[in-house]
Amino acid sequence: MEELLSNFRFRELAFKVQKLKWCADWNCTTCGAKDLRPRLEKFTRAEIIEGLRSLSQDFVDNPNSLEFIIFCFYSASIFKNGYDLIEELKDTPVSEVLDRAITKSYRKRNDE
């Protein structure tokens, strides 16, 4: 199957965030992730999900990728809790990151 152009553009953006060290903090109160946010907003929810599915294990394992991946979860998740992404990202390298992110926020909520 031919690679989707949007996947290619998504990964290009992902590598740019890493290389240029763009802020990828969803809750950033300093810059509001000014470089990443408007560029990611050009992708539809489906394109972000497809893009996340296309990320390699190597990219996902890089600690510098974590904030970007989490940022994409927030962008694509309808209720911002990630639960609606579990099924769509199943059996991909990012699914593990999603599981951990959900468990963490769940624990945080229960600790309060």
Ligand SMILES: [Zn+2]
């Ligand atoms: Zn920032």
